Amino acid sequence: MAAAKKDYYEVLGVNKDASEEDIKKAYRKLAMKYHPDRNPDNPKAEEQFKEAKEAYEMLSDDQKRAAYDQYGHAGVDPSMAGGAGAGFGGFSDAFGDIFGDIFGGARGGQRANVYRGADLRYNMEVSLEDAARGTETKIRIPVQAACETCEGTGAKKGKSPVTCTTCNGHGQVRMQQGFFSVQQTCPKCHGTGKIIKDEDKCGTCHGAGRIKQNKTLSVKIPAGVDEGDRIRLSGEGEAGVNGGPTGDLYVVIHIKPHEMFQREGGNLHCEMPISFTTAALGGEI
Template sequence: MADKRDYYEILEVTREATPDVIKKSYRRLAVKIHPDKNPGDPTAEERFKELGEAYEALSDPDKRAAYDRYGHSAFSGGMGGGRSGGGFHDPMDIFSQVFGGAFGGGFEEFFGGGSSRRKSSGKQRGSDLRYDLEISLEDAAKGVEKELEIERSVPCETCHSKGTKGSGGVKVCSTCGGRGVIARQAGIFIQQVTCPECRGAGETISDPCSDCHGEGRVQRDSRIKLRIPAGVDTGTRLRSSGNGDAGVRGGPAGDLYVFLHVRDHDVFEREGDDLFCEVPLPFSVAALGGELKVPSLNGQSSIKIPAGTQGGTVFRLRDKGIPALSGGRRGDLNVKVQVEVPTRLNHEQQEKLRDFSESIGEANSPMQEGFFQKAKRFFDL
């Protein structure tokens, strides 16, 4: 949800704005950016859709409370198979409900020229789809290309997405006159609602295609290649534009949203871009110093162990972690060593170890000496 703008920012109001202020701001902006008012602006439709989504969320007390508490995550559950934006309604229907019949002549008179927004060819945008993908930590660190197999709507090849085999099968809807909406009396207001005959398409089909039944699309299994960049983590959402459901009768396709889940690793734990692991350290190397081989996602690395290294010491290997998704520096690999005490000693080894212990005495045990100094009063009881 990080790519979605704040709803209050879209409506140009503060978070303390009253419902009346929100509605007034919506009415002002809706007229300003309506697609029919901006025929040369390719972004007008998307901005109008964004405005309608923001108003629907903030004009409803329950939705507004959920948004104030959880942000866009409050509406993310409807991504799979529903409309883009978590199942929000058509922004044009929201526009109709707000303005109603207050302008007498309807949309044609209001926008000055009869360009009514639903003189459509029946083409409707396809639904967005959701896909959950599990990947390994190695794939998340290096980036990988995956091939996804999903079931989705694709253009009908039989009718070439027209919904009919013949050339005369598509007719302008007689109920709405091709506008896709009809006027309905609601008290003193006149509301414009989706036409029940053509379901908003503005057209009806007399001889629908036998394969797609007039929709211009059919369900098929599809294979889609997706490039996963290095640095992703659980919760990362990738958008594959145009790989959602195909649109109705040649309409634009929806998008595919892929939500990533990174599997737990047997050796490494991840915190942000840093990796952490624990590695056993032989007793002799801990005492005498030396070199220790440790694993990393890029192969084997080496650590120089100083003589007298204690268990629990953490060594940092810079730039051996996960690359930043934003393209910055890599994280670090933090290696915590645990001194490994021998468990099976023969008689000769035990004797040599006893001689060694007696030879160094307590002077060479600083941790033990410090501990007993602090705990002396317990032993004096």
């Protein structure tokens, strides 16, 4: 009977909530101590080196670490699955169908995943006078906009994206590790569930469905804005993917330093040097 494997955290001498950096430091320390080159003809040191190496390989990988934390060695060691591939295949597939229906990745759906476009941020400097009185100004920003030639589909006129054969349109692929099945984004379609054949790609955006362009916008600065205030321009961010909604643009206000006044909330302060006579008798400055 094979001896039970040691706990990976105990092998490295770290807690279960140890950070990646802590795990790396612990492994380096043990590797230097038990490396075969430093311990020739020492089987025990060699075994400890192998244990540390195995523990580090598992705990330094986020997916493997998650599987180990939940299922122990059975979650990361295929030899401990006990024929799980045959005995639990239907069980795994059933759960896949259930979660797919809930989260939009159903096997029968075969529809492309829709993603909202990214929000953008623009830092705008305004003078103290404009911040106090309000103003309107124009800005020019680079954005990923929907391709007008293909209307964002990425395909030539009369052509359409087809279902990705790698993930069968789910946008996700599964990786089996012992009892633990991990889902990850499909490397071929990048999670969209659809691909465009090279000969069918739009000549303008080359299948991306979006192109980079500069956009000119008019921004109204309301009176009384303060440092760090944000103005939201709805729908002026980057274009979505597969017909997803466009993101927003956030204009962040930064007040330029004034040569005379300093603003504190709703008040203006000014420091003015005056003579002793003016201070004592009064006068105009």
